[in-house]
Amino acid sequence: MNSVTVRVPAKVNLQLAVGPLRDDGYHDLVNVFHAVSIFDEVTATAETGMSVRVEGESADQVPEDGDNLAIQAALALARHAGRSYGVNLIIRKAIPVAGGMAGGSADAAAALVACNELWGLGLPVEDLMEIAADLGSDVPFALLGGTAVGTGRGERLTPLEVGGRFHWVFALADGGLSTAKVYAECDRMREATGEEIAWPRAADPLLAALRRGDAKALGSELANDLQPAAVMLRRSLARTLETGREQGAVGTLVSGSGPTCAFLAESEAHAGELALSLKAAGVARDVITAYGPVPGPTVV
Numbered sequence: 001m002n003s004v005t006v007r008v009p010a011k012v013n014l015q016l017a018v019g020p021l022r023d024d025g026y027h028d029l030v031n032v033f034h035a036v037s038i039f040d041e042v043t044a045t046a047e048t049g050m051s052v053r054v055e056g057e058s059a060d061q062v063p064e065d066g067d068n069l070a071i072q073a074a075l076a077l078a079r080h081a082g083r084s085y086g087v088n089l090i091i092r093k094a095i096p097v098a099g100g101m102a103g104g105s106a107d108a109a110a111a112l113v114a115c116n117e118l119w120g121l122g123l124p125v126e127d128l129m130e131i132a133a134d135l136g137s138d139v140p141f142a143l144l145g146g147t148a149v150g151t152g153r154g155e156r157l158t159p160l161e162v163g164g165r166f167h168w169v170f171a172l173a174d175g176g177l178s179t180a181k182v183y184a185e186c187d188r189m190r191e192a193t194g195e196e197i198a199w200p201r202a203a204d205p206l207l208a209a210l211r212r213g214d215a216k217a218l219g220s221e222l223a224n225d226l227q228p229a230a231v232m233l234r235r236s237l238a239r240t241l242e243t244g245r246e247q248g249a250v251g252t253l254v255s256g257s258g259p260t261c262a263f264l265a266e267s268e269a270h271a272g273e274l275a276l277s278l279k280a281a282g283v284a285r286d287v288i289t290a291y292g293p294v295p296g297p298t299v300v
């Protein structure tokens, strides 16, 4: 086999409960991940060296060297296998860059799946999961897809049962936000208010709403502890979120570390209407609809 292409989805966090700062610089989380139908595509082609090219949505903001998370994933896999394999990766991006939708993590997961296949390694998903956790906190979920709760720094996953399809609208912002800076701002704001930091717990009503496939109930349970920090660093998000609420979204939140804002709709038709209203209000660089949950990386 000379070439393998893998399609991989973005994520939104339905609940992101952030615990205290740990000694290793990470935070313990309860992170309810949900994969949505915005896809990057990664094509891996056999080659002697390691190289990457990025095309599509905001490709100019993505590194094409060793800083690219997909190349790091390929290198980590070759190291794990104890061989000096080579690969050329072509990444076609649709997931917003530095948007809080785990685009880099998705590409890393896709590269692991593609190279495992291309190099004929046949490693089980458990091995890929271990490599994924070393690459970044979001990468294990990017390998899994669907809907799952993550604990630890988000890498320890339990898949969740979901009783239906949810329809989403995403408002994309101009420019990204640094994940590390958003966590640091969250710590700063907590310190300034002297707020007691609770141990993160999954919200039972949210899990029940997911099981029933109940969009209205899920909408009122969406929660992101990083949201105040993201809004503090990007004040314009307050208006974007408010506009979605006014236009009838059943749930509204910043996706992960932002700045993408996510709006839950009652149906596909409602998502279409909501997207038009948000576009007309001019509160986003672009507005897209998607549904979830969707499966993780798929060879196409």
Ligand SMILES: C[C@](O)(CO)[C@H](O)COP(=O)(O)OP(=O)(O)OC[C@H]1O[C@@H](n2ccc(N)nc2=O)[C@H](O)[C@@H]1O
Binding pocket: 013, 016, 025, 026, 027, 028, 029, 031, 100, 102, 105, 135, 136, 137, 138, 139, 152, 153, 154, 179, 180, 183, 256, 257
């Ligand atoms: C915001 C989320 O996207 C929500 O899913 C993730 O928690 C971030 O996951 P990620 O982008 O894969 O993050 P990593 O590459 O592992 O870490 C980047 C930085 O985010 C902060 N970080 C990340 C995860 C975590 N549980 N606690 C943290 O404090 C740390 O400052 C870390 O240096």
Ligand SMILES: Nc1ncnc2c1ncn2[C@@H]1O[C@H](COP(=O)(O)OP(=O)(O)OP(=O)(O)O)[C@@H](O)[C@H]1O
Binding pocket: 061, 062, 063, 067, 068, 069, 070, 091, 096, 097, 098, 099, 100, 101, 102, 103, 104, 105, 107, 108, 138, 176, 177, 179, 256, 257, 258
């Ligand atoms: N394959 C990649 N795709 C996108 N960004 C990448 C990639 N590899 C490295 N990066 C770098 O990582 C940074 C974060 O990009 P990414 O799109 O993963 O952010 P994010 O969606 O906010 O992440 P998360 O939701 O996991 O916090 C970018 O600014 C970019 O420089």
